[in-house]
Amino acid sequence: MTSRMSVLVLGGSSDIGRAAARAFAKAGYDVSLAGRDAAALEPDAADLRARYNIEASTRSFDVLDTASFDGFVAGLPALPDVVISIVGLLGVQQDAESDLAHATTIMRSNYEGPSLILGLFAEKFLARGSGTLVGVSSVAGDRGRASNYIYGSAKAGFSAFLSGLRARCSRSAVHVVTVKPGFVRTKMTEGMKLIGPLTVDAPVVGDAILAAVEKKSDVVYVSGKWRLVMLIIKTLPEAVFKKLKF
Amino acid sequence: MTLVSGWGRFPVVDTEMLRPRSFGAVGEAVAVTGTIARGNGRAYGDAAIGAARTIAMTALDRVRSFDPATGRIRLEAGVLLSDLIDTFGPRGFFPFVVPGTRFVSVGGAIAADVHGKNHHGEGGFGRYVDSILLRTGAGETIEASREQNSDAFFATVGGMGLTGVILEATMRLRPVVSGWIRERVISASDLDAAMRALEASDPATYSVAWIDCVARGRNLGRSLIYLGEHAGRDELAEGADMFPVGKAPGLGVPLDLPSITLNRYSIGTFNELYYRMGARRTGIDHVVSLYPYFFPLDSLSDWNRIYGRRGFLQHQCVIPEAGAREVLGDILDRVARRGDASFLAVLKKLGHGDGLLSFPLPGYTLALDFPVRGDILNFLDEIDRLVVAGGGRLYLAKDARQSRATFEAGYPALARFKAIRKSLDPAQNIRSKLSQRLFDEG
Numbered sequence: 001m002t003s004r005m006s007v008l009v010l011g012g013s014s015d016i017g018r019a020a021a022r023a024f025a026k027a028g029y030d031v032s033l034a035g036r037d038a039a040a041l042e043p044d045a046a047d048l049r050a051r052y053n054i055e056a057s058t059r060s061f062d063v064l065d066t067a068s069f070d071g072f073v074a075g076l077p078a079l080p081d082v083v084i085s086i087v088g089l090l091g092v093q094q095d096a097e098s099d100l101a102h103a104t105t106i107m108r109s110n111y112e113g114p115s116l117i118l119g120l121f122a123e124k125f126l127a128r129g130s131g132t133l134v135g136v137s138s139v140a141g142d143r144g145r146a147s148n149y150i151y152g153s154a155k156a157g158f159s160a161f162l163s164g165l166r167a168r169c170s171r172s173a174v175h176v177v178t179v180k181p182g183f184v185r186t187k188m189t190e191g192m193k194l195i196g197p198l199t200v201d202a203p204v205v206g207d208a209i210l211a212a213v214e215k216k217s218d219v220v221y222v223s224g225k226w227r228l229v230m231l232i233i234k235t236l237p238e239a240v241f242k243k244l245k246f
Numbered sequence: 247m248t249l250v251s252g253w254g255r256f257p258v259v260d261t262e263m264l265r266p267r268s269f270g271a272v273g274e275a276v277a278v279t280g281t282i283a284r285g286n287g288r289a290y291g292d293a294a295i296g297a298a299r300t301i302a303m304t305a306l307d308r309v310r311s312f313d314p315a316t317g318r319i320r321l322e323a324g325v326l327l328s329d330l331i332d333t334f335g336p337r338g339f340f341p342f343v344v345p346g347t348r349f350v351s352v353g354g355a356i357a358a359d360v361h362g363k364n365h366h367g368e369g370g371f372g373r374y375v376d377s378i379l380l381r382t383g384a385g386e387t388i389e390a391s392r393e394q395n396s397d398a399f400f401a402t403v404g405g406m407g408l409t410g411v412i413l414e415a416t417m418r419l420r421p422v423v424s425g426w427i428r429e430r431v432i433s434a435s436d437l438d439a440a441m442r443a444l445e446a447s448d449p450a451t452y453s454v455a456w457i458d459c460v461a462r463g464r465n466l467g468r469s470l471i472y473l474g475e476h477a478g479r480d481e482l483a484e485g486a487d488m489f490p491v492g493k494a495p496g497l498g499v500p501l502d503l504p505s506i507t508l509n510r511y512s513i514g515t516f517n518e519l520y521y522r523m524g525a526r527r528t529g530i531d532h533v534v535s536l537y538p539y540f541f542p543l544d545s546l547s548d549w550n551r552i553y554g555r556r557g558f559l560q561h562q563c564v565i566p567e568a569g570a571r572e573v574l575g576d577i578l579d580r581v582a583r584r585g586d587a588s589f590l591a592v593l594k595k596l597g598h599g600d601g602l603l604s605f606p607l608p609g610y611t612l613a614l615d616f617p618v619r620g621d622i623l624n625f626l627d628e629i630d631r632l633v634v635a636g637g638g639r640l641y642l643a644k645d646a647r648q649s650r651a652t653f654e655a656g657y658p659a660l661a662r663f664k665a666i667r668k669s670l671d672p673a674q675n676i677r678s679k680l681s682q683r684l685f686d687e688g
Contacts, residue, residue, distance in 0.1 A: 026333075047308040050319075051333045187267060187305075 004054065006030040006078065010061055010117060011086035012041050015186035016136060019206030020084055025052040027210055032080065034061035034072075063087040063113030064105070073120050082213055083121045084134040085114040088155075090188050096150045103150050110138075110154035115161040118176075122165055125174040132213050134177045135162045136205075139221070142180070142230045146245050166218060177212045178219045181205045182226040198225055250300060253550050254290035255557030256618050256646055259679055262299040267306070269413055272381055275301045276411055282678035283411040285351030286326055289358065290560045291646025292679035293406050301411060303353055309333075310414065317419040318376070323353030323412045328492060328544075330419070331536075335489045339419035340476075340536070342374040346592075348492070348541050353412040358643035359404030359604040363452035363474065363540070366444075366595040372403030373600050379414035383671025387413070401666040404601030406642050408681050409670050425489035426477040427452070427539040429532055433525040437467025437575055441610065444471060444595045451475050452539075455593040458521050459614065460514040462582040467575065469593065470524040477533050490535045493545065514585075553617045559646060561626055562605075562613040564596055565638040570610040573636035577629055581614060584625065591615075602659040602666070605641040613644070623647060642680065653684045 007024045011017045012033030021031050025048040033041040038060035045056040061072055089109035096103040118133050125131030140148055141155030159178055166176035183189065183199040205222050212220045221227040233241075248263040266272045275281060280298030287294060294300070303324040310320035317339055321330075327341055328348040334340070345360040354360075359372040377391040380402060390399040402409045432447075434440035440455050447453040452474035461468045482488070543549050550558065565573045574593070581591075592613045599606040616622050630652045633640065639656025640648050654660060664685065668674075677686060 043308050043310070046310060050309040050312040053314075053337075190265070 004028055004030050005082070006032065006080040007082040007084065008032045008034060008059075008076070008080040009084050009086065010034050010063070010114075011088070011136075012044065012058070013037070014086050014088075014188070015202040016181065016184060016205050017084075017086040018044055019202040019204075020086065020209045021048060021056075021206075022051070022203070023206035023210040024082070025054050025056065027214075028052075028054065029082070030055040032057045032059055032076075034059040036060065036062050063117070064108055066113060066116050069117050069120055072117075073124065079124055079128060079131070081130070082132045082134065083118065084136070084209060085118055086136045087114050088136070088138070088188075090148075090151055093148050093150055106150050107154045107157075110151060111157040111161070114158055118162070119165065122169060122174065122176075126169065126172055130173045132175045132177065132216075133162075133165070134179060134209055134213060135159075136179045136181065136209070137162065139180045139182050139226050139230050143234050143241070163219075175213075175216050177209075177217055179205070179209055179212060179222065180220065180226065180230075181208075181222045182229075184222075198223065198229065248300075250284075250287075250295050251557065252290045252292060252294060252646065253288050254559055254644075254646060255550055255553075256559060257292060257679070258557075259292065259295045261296050263302060264299065265302040265305050269306075269381070269387070272301060272303075272306075272411055272413065273385065273387075275299065276381055276383065276675060277385065279673065279675045280677045282676060282681075283323070283353060283357075283407045285324065285354030285357075286349050288347055288350045288354065290644045292683065293358070293643055293645070294354070295679040297677040297679060297682050303351060303411070306413070314339075317421055318416065319419055320414060320416045321352060322414050323351060323356075325352050326350065327352070327355065332492055334419060335422075335425050338421055338423070338489075340422045340425075341371075342368065342418065342420045343371040344540050345371075346541065347544055349544065352415055352417070353407075356403060356412055356415060357405060357407045358641075359599060359601045359606075360643065361594075361596060361606050363454045363472075363594065365606055366448060366453065366597050367451065369597060370404075370600060370604060370606055372604065375403065375415050375417045377416040378402055378412055380410045380670075381413055382410040383673065383675035386670075397666045398670060400600070401602050401663050401670075404599060404604035405663065405667075406603065406680060407678065408667055408676055408685065410676060422476050423478050423488075424476070424482060425536050426482055426486070426533050427474040427536055428477045428481055429534050429539060430473040431524055431528045432471040432473070433521075433528045434467075434469040434471060436465060437469075437578060438571070440467055440469035440471065440593060441571060441574075443469075444593070444610070447471065447473055448595070453595065456520075456524070457578070457591040457593050457612075458517040459578065459581050459591040460517050460585065461521075462579075466582060467578050468521065470521065470528075472539070474539055481533055483533075490537070492537050553615070554619075556618040558615055558617045559622065559626065560613060560615050560644040561629060562611060562641040562644045563629075563633045563638050564605060564607055564609050564611040564641070565633065565636045566607060566609040569636045573632050573638065574610060574612055576632055577612065580625075580629065586616060586622075602663045603642065603657055605639070605643070607639070609638070611641075613641075642684075645680070648684070650684055 007029045009017050009021050013035040038058040041058040048056040091106035137159045138155040140152035141159045144152050162178045183194040208222045247260045251258040264275045282296040283301045284294035306322040306324040308322045312319045343362045355371045359370045361370045432443050434443050450473040455469040455471045457469045596606040634655045
């Protein structure tokens, strides 16, 4: 047993997941990477061990298989100090408008699964009396837009879940962080037209997540510019907003 | 398609850009004719632009293993030296060789066999590489070292990516006590004095001269020489971090400056000030952080935009020791009379190169920056004739415009390189804009 802090990263194969894992490992945390294909995460675990001389392990986790969640949590060798959910699926909005199965997968990947697993860890953390939960949500959840409201509505649900969970935990030593990254250059956004000054690289998000955990922040926009952008978007009257096609 | 250029922003070329995230995906990407790997895009010219397709390797940035007892590290080719320094510096390790920017990938550093301020004594980047995992144009994945597939190894070190895609490498890191450098500045009043000072500084681990290219006449070649040694614990100020953190590039150049910004008056003023400031620091050893010592321009992000929208050319030649004084004097004289060379002119003594196409040879290297304008291409052709006559050659990682004749005259191992390349890639799938310009037939 070590006395180091530990973090579990759900969605460890994503670019933001890898970046968060590196940021926490560099700060001295032991890291567990969880994703659908645990074997595929092993090179990243080896990277963390070689770089930072910490313990790193992998676990398989499928965000759509909610029935497995109790077993997943019970199967962990120890309850981590920090759990980060970076799981999500952008999907294809146009397809999801008529393909209900695709729409359902987007909703479940971004709202149902992440909420349920963090809710489960919240119970364990409250029982223990400590722990930090991080949900990586999205600025897309701040207001439904024509171009991505299926993804956005699921993220809105996740943000609301995190907000309520944070309020519930506020009298305990358990803390809940909501992270809204904005545009990030990752494989999820590859090929998309992103606005340069509003776009960051994944390591910036990883460092922001670590800083938010250490400072016990509540809601974090990775770039301060996004807080302003979303404030404007949120305050536009609906009569104007609905005409916008973005 | 994507418009891509090197660090010099000349030439700009339309290419298909892929960013594979697995070796399998690299293999698929290489299967098309006309591909080349690209690291972090710090080669100045057309070396890392594919004839048809460019494979960005920066997503492959994992460290496979590290042995702190020996400093031996196995890593993927997309790892940047900045990342290595940030990660392993605090653990007491530093790359044996670093070029003038830390924002280069390991794969790129091997492909260009980059040199640093210690080349005269310790050799280039490739000397500390033990083994390379290479995906050849024929579709094979081979491990190449000095013992195994040694032809492929010596063709890949300095081979500008033309033997295949470097996937992984095993190399050694230097144990260091701190992230600080004990620096000594020597001022030299002219080229003779500068070369004498560099010659006399052979025992120094690091040495480099900055030349004032605007100074003419009896001041021609006046220089500041910077020597450096890794500083020990007892040399640091009380309470100093043993390994300072490298700051992300701060102040940037937000837009292309009008190319008129750099002219003989602004550069002349800058150089005069720079020389006088530096000369005031001579004589006393002082300890500086490794970042300003090795990477003075890294703190200014996008500094390449200072040369304007049309980009710039860096001309870096090396001249064998015997004739170096005469040729370099001639080059500097012509440059000074033109008056548009930049504030960055670097003179450095080099030793033997390790790869078949490695740039270094025992002699002196001079690097000059020029904005792309006017008759600069003709002027550089003129300079190249002096280089060739002196038995010298140009650095491929900086080059965007030399002629085939200049290239062929400078690299006597070229025929052997071509034969090895052909055996690794009979169909010549691996082709860059640089190889089309200088190597490929038809």
